Amino acid sequence: MASTVTSGAAKRPGYGRLLRTPGVWAFLLPGFAARQPFAMLTIGIVLLVEHTTGSYGSAGAVAAVTGVSMALAAPWSGRLADRFGQRAVLVPGVLAHTASVSLLTTLALAGAPLWALLAAAVPSGASVPQIGPMVRARWAARLEGSPLTSTAAAFESVTDEFTFVVGPVLATALCTGVHPAAGLVAEASLTLVGGLLFAARKRTQPAHGPHRGAAGRPRASVLSVPGVRVLGAAFLGIGSVFGGMQVSLTAFTEQIGEPGANGLLYGLFAAGNMLAGVAVGAIAWKCGPRRRLMAGYAALTATASLLWAAQTVPLLGALGLVTGVCIAPALIGGYTLVESLVPASARTEALTWLTGAVALGQAAAVTAAGRLADAYGPAAGFLVPLGGTALALVTLVAFRSRLAPPAPGSRTTGRGMGHRVPAAVD
Template sequence: MAVMRTFRTAVGLTGGRVLLWSLLGRLPAAMCPIGSLLLVTHESGSVWRGAAVAGVLAVGQGVGGPLVGRLADRRGQRPVGLAAAAVNTLAILALVAGSVLGLALPVQLPAAALIGVSVPLVGPLSRSRWVHLARGDRESTAAALSLDGTVDEISFTAGPAVIGLLAALANPAAGMLLAAALVGVCATLFALHPSASPGSPAAARSTTGLVNPPFALLLGGMALLGVCFGSVQVGVTATTEHLGHPGAAGLLYGLIGGVSSFAGVATAALPARVGLPLRLKGGTVLLLAASLLLPFADTMTALTVATGCLGAAVAPQMITMFGLAERTVPAERLGEAMAALVSSITLAQSAGTLAAGWAADHHGPAAPFLVTCTAAALALLLALTTATERRYRRRHTPAPPRPTATTAA
């Protein structure tokens, strides 16, 4: 009952329709990395070409995210969101066309980079939007971030699953075309919704540094979480193949996302006396404990249990760090801050994937999980030594009240 009441509070900030646009509009961000890999590999017959395109796309996401976030803070979510949605849609279509027509790799790479740079950032901007609409109310802010974290987990689980299903039933190009349609329609509707935050003159003239010490620590924590994501993905793939069940990898990814979604819902029910720094410490303890199970998972049952436990730590970690970021950065630059946190995960996930891939090739299928354990141990050390209420006390006044549009939803 407490969870439902908390989520009703969050939905009341905007209405239910914009949450639907938010979910569907952020699906392409989860679909395009794996979709581009499958598309280019299928059309060219070269895994290396597919990996090159997917890698360039990921780097574009990491670099472009904070830039789009800052523009949205300065110019407003509506014009920036509409422009990004239009460019992203055209870039996805260009990559599909280039792949199907068999154009040279140097022609496809710019399209992939543009897809990454122009992601409309529906996820980070929705978090910024909810925080603005909460007007500094701690309960509403916590409820909104918990709900958005659950939506994020659903999108990251459903996106690759949809791409994989369409690739199996039709062609990888179908999945990318669906991603283009979702961006063009749903990200556009999200940007047009009356709840979109207007630009802030304070953001345009702000000279306050975004990366203060507490926020830098959060970027580091998110990066370590990203390394865990990338290494677990490689480890699960290598282990299921070693155990003779390669098709189970996708199901285990889905399990991680599903458990994480439920954990995000449960986070909303935690009492206010359990502060965010304490939640961060508890979450990293769980993250390390679950990670330590992975190297010893030598059966499918053990691997399923270990990955399920890992999923229970993911959403609470992310929700908590987003909540701490809201305390530490200027309100007028919150969109940029949320985008920077997502970029930190994205770039670190790529690094974790590379490190885990090398480990798997040289030391066997369980070796990638040692990368996971190392990252989780560093995350716990970081949380235990730095996560205090004093360090993460509110440094900036909440954003001024903005008109809501619940009735328009």
Template sequence: MFTSYRRILSAPGALKMSSTALIARLPISMVGLGIVLLVSAATGRYGVAGAVSAAYMVSNAGFAILQGRLLDRLGQGRVLAVASISFGVSISLLVTSVQAGWPIVTTYVFAAIGGAFLPQVGSAVRARWSHVLDQPSDVQTAFALEAVLDEAVFILGPILVAVLATSWHPVAGLVIAVVACVAGTLTFSAQTSTAPPAQPRDDGAGPRPSMPWRAVIPLAVVCAALGVLFGAAEVTTVAFAEEKGHKAVSGALLALWAAGSLSAGVITGAIHWRRGPSTRVRWGSFAMACAMTPLYFVGSLPVMGAVLFVAGFAIAPTMIATMSLTESVVPAGRLTEGMAIMQTGLVAGVAPGATLSGLVVDHQGASAAYLVSVVAGLVAAIAAQTLPRPEGSLRGLRSRRD
């Protein structure tokens, strides 16, 4: 089963590239929660803590595509090195502003700067896999591996930052996140053998290839809708556990959901798929909506854990297919930018999803709020149906632009 993984990791520099990218990505799941824990501990105001965290996340979503474009044009080494150091400095200043009691506006500013400079390592490592590997099936396996590592980051990161902040010091979680980001990203960016070549605007090779928006826009909508689904499901699950009198169990429930996705990601990477990624995106999006529907009817915590675990099996295959399709249609010279568009869509959807589900929880209860995730899944499924057909026409979008 793991032959496919051994094959891709045996490529020169692949294992080091992927492992350092894993470390560099830890802040993705640590900083938002770390900011909430730090600011709330210092001020006693969760509203302010949430607002500072939101400034960080909104800025990250707003600047991710620009950073992806720079990664393609200037090369990963320079851009990631500057981004990681700027991120480390800004988050360090954020911590200082909170600890020293500076005006709260400075904390917002440093949070926004930190979000803007968070290195887009997830997009960068997927672009590297596309550059290093020749066979589409191997690229598919590599994307499955990265999806599994993403799930590991989102399982381990919040646990690590919460334990450090509550048992040691509120600053500790953010310190570890900064160290992981700077050290991991600098090590990753220094690996020039796996990096795709820069694609400057004026390189004498003709006009810059255009983005195949006819495929990219529906894919971005799919990602945004799935972001809404994720954000809504997380808030709703916490509310469900609280309604049952065991709020602390919410972390375990969400971990089961992520574990289901992780398991499906491992299996997906080991399978040689006969159907192309566009077909899998269409079916996967529909499966996401179907997988969330039973949650509305669940009334006990043990059953909810089991249903969430099963529902998680729809996540990774859908995301892997989405990234594989992006890789197959976006020109190589704009691949990191294309990946960043998908990541931005996911991030941008989380906050609205959390807000909508929170409103439904307040007025109708937690079970009803799971319908927000169902509707988001249906929106993703509808957007996926607008992708160009047949599969060959999607590949043609890229061939005409390379």
């Protein structure tokens, strides 16, 4: 996540100094393993269910239910972690997720009816551990008041992008090269091992307790902040790109008889996202995150408008790479803004709302793209990222004033949601 613009932006501490912070590797390494499920789960479900049912529509529906369940449960997970501590939420969640994905895999291989797969998808999605927001919250607690805080935000966004390089490629390789269920087996295993190791790092978890706002009143949900609602709507568009690309690339490579190329194509898309994330975090920007957010969505919409016309692997790979590059400024700009709109005590919940919005957009996209691919071919599926990003861009333009931080001392509602005011955000 890129830093906010200040007069000293050019002197911002770098990644090397950040990673030498004592104690951070204790949660970074297990956190990296445990956050893979978010990137592996959808594509693993699509590949397995399509293999057992022969329908991208059915595969997309199961993946969509998983995504919707995650989107609805994620903010509650973040809120509970803020109140009771991350370990108290993670341990039962990790065990439940491993069991749920194992059940879903078994049912798919046994040829169970669609309704049974949809039922098993609900707990599989609802129990996905929210490792990314939890790691961000640990960074914030560790570096409170330090100039390294914004560098840590950028590093986390790069890690997210790298996850979307490794996860889908690994899941695709396992499903196509080992066994159709191997991707989900690996996803469940990483969740179990990485999640329990991350939860065991109790010394680095942030402080927790009852939520309080101004004057000691119980704090309202972060959705009472208008800017958070706008960002949540915008992040649905990012989810539509991830979901639409996963299904449409899979359908495209199946159509041309090269299913193994799916991992390469999605890897190029995710690699563009990661490399752009590194650049966004390293550049001393002269414009604020709100402008970068708007510019990123405009570029993303323009690039997505070309995907449906690509008919060859090299052309689709090149367009996928550019599309990935355009995601990073939008994603990082949004995460930067949300931290300026809510207080530190609500950080985990706010971040999980954005993560949940991505999952919800991804869920809707895999359903829509799957049905379009079944009915009209892979090219039609690529219209989903275009539609999602265009709607998100319109939303941002219409409500851009709500992304500005409030004046010092102001509150969003009368129920106690206070705010921190950062440096320039425009």
